[in-house]
Amino acid sequence: MIERHLMKVRARHAISDAEEQAIRNSVSEYRSHKADQTIIRRGERLHHSTLLLEGLMCRYKDLRSGKRQISELLVAGDFADLHSFPLKRLDHDIMTLTPCEVALVPHAHISDMIACFPRLGRIFWFLTTLDAAVHREWELSLGQRSGIARLAHLFCELYARLQITKLAENQSFGLDLTQTDLGESTGLTVVHVNRCLKELRTQGLVTFQSGQVTIHDLTGLRRLAEFDPAYLYLDGPYEID
């Protein structure tokens, strides 16, 4: 099931059969995790990167008070911590939000791949800068968008990202999160998330019920969110010079 990751790579860059094979061969091990498990802790020295094959995870940081901020949601096909390759240890924790299937890619294998296929080095670098682009868009949400627009934007982002791997189609996708998770993603309390969701429903834009997001008016949702997918860099393939 590394296919989803390859779809994600190919959405931005053309890769050769040999490069694809190198990526497939880089996995050393497969693992399963239950929901709500912190699987990578900030500060620990890492020797492999984790590729999410199935399920939802998130990066988060928290304050002493227990207030938690999710800094990015990770979906099937995403590398959870490719940046641990250059960084060696993370500044944040990563946890599962649903049961997850992952593949482990030893840093040594990444090193070898890059040496063998320099283009893959650029592609991996690109993928980590994509995370930064998502962070910037979320900073805009957290700093300037209203509660309802933050949620609308989050749904637009997930819809766009899940379409890449065919996990979203026909204005709808499964999203097995609680309203608390949405709150921690958008910097809002559960109570306020609940009221904003109701408002989005009332306005006929989108419904979020029993793990399913259904977009009733994509244009309206995007307008409310001021969603511009440019930051997801999906208008590739990009050349590598």
Add this chain to the structure above:
Amino acid sequence: MIERHLMKVRARHAISDAEEQAIRNSVSEYRSHKADQTIIRRGERLHHSTLLLEGLMCRYKDLRSGKRQISELLVAGDFADLHSFPLKRLDHDIMTLTPCEVALVPHAHISDMIACFPRLGRIFWFLTTLDAAVHREWELSLGQRSGIARLAHLFCELYARLQITKLAENQSFGLDLTQTDLGESTGLTVVHVNRCLKELRTQGLVTFQSGQVTIHDLTGLRRLAEFDPAYLYLDGPYEID
């Protein structure tokens, strides 16, 4: 004046004389910019990266209403858009906040450097992931910290980052920003920034006046901000395998 950039690199990684020379030789051109100029626009195809030698710049995104969110402050020694090397075009704008001196590094030179010195490839990659780490910490601020704590945290971050290049010493540093700039960095209105600064002053923690930040109680400021410098990865040097 590329020295500041080298100090920043050396704070995390050991580099050889040859590598240092390669970095020095990579500059193709020097430029000056006035304050408040957008020097890199989102979406434009870039063929060089800009190294900030002197002055302050920021990345930002804005909404139709004109509300602007600064996603990162850039100080002397920082690459403004090293990520444009893998990304080709940016998802955000970059503007000067003060008059600035910059050096341009053509992407072709970066490509050559990496080919010649693979370790530099890793170091540059590291630098771009560092920006993402700052973004994540700001997401935590924007989503969960109070106004006063956001400002306190910002001052702590800048103090730590400016110390690397000796631009901050003795609990004090020059910071030629307006309160509006601070507001756009912290997701607060100018009026509220003003009141929070007053509160920080009253509590004897820090003063921000006429372009100068003076920290009166670093321990107290850090406690209020819950500042943990781990995300700046300053406890190097890190090895590269």
Add this chain to the structure above:
DNA sequence: CGGGTGGTTGAGCTTTCTCAAATAGAGTGG
């Protein structure tokens, strides 16, 4: 001396939070 920018303060308002309680649903053991 006048205009412009940036800082400061007041007053009222809005969004969002907090606290609290009621409701709904899924899963479990009897």
Add this chain to the structure above:
DNA sequence: CCACTCTATTTGAGAAAGCTCAACCACCCG
């Protein structure tokens, strides 16, 4: 199949943080 429990959702009411609007002040520069 039902009572029980646990978690998640929903709603109400009051409080607080932060926003808006507006005015005034200070300083710098020409």
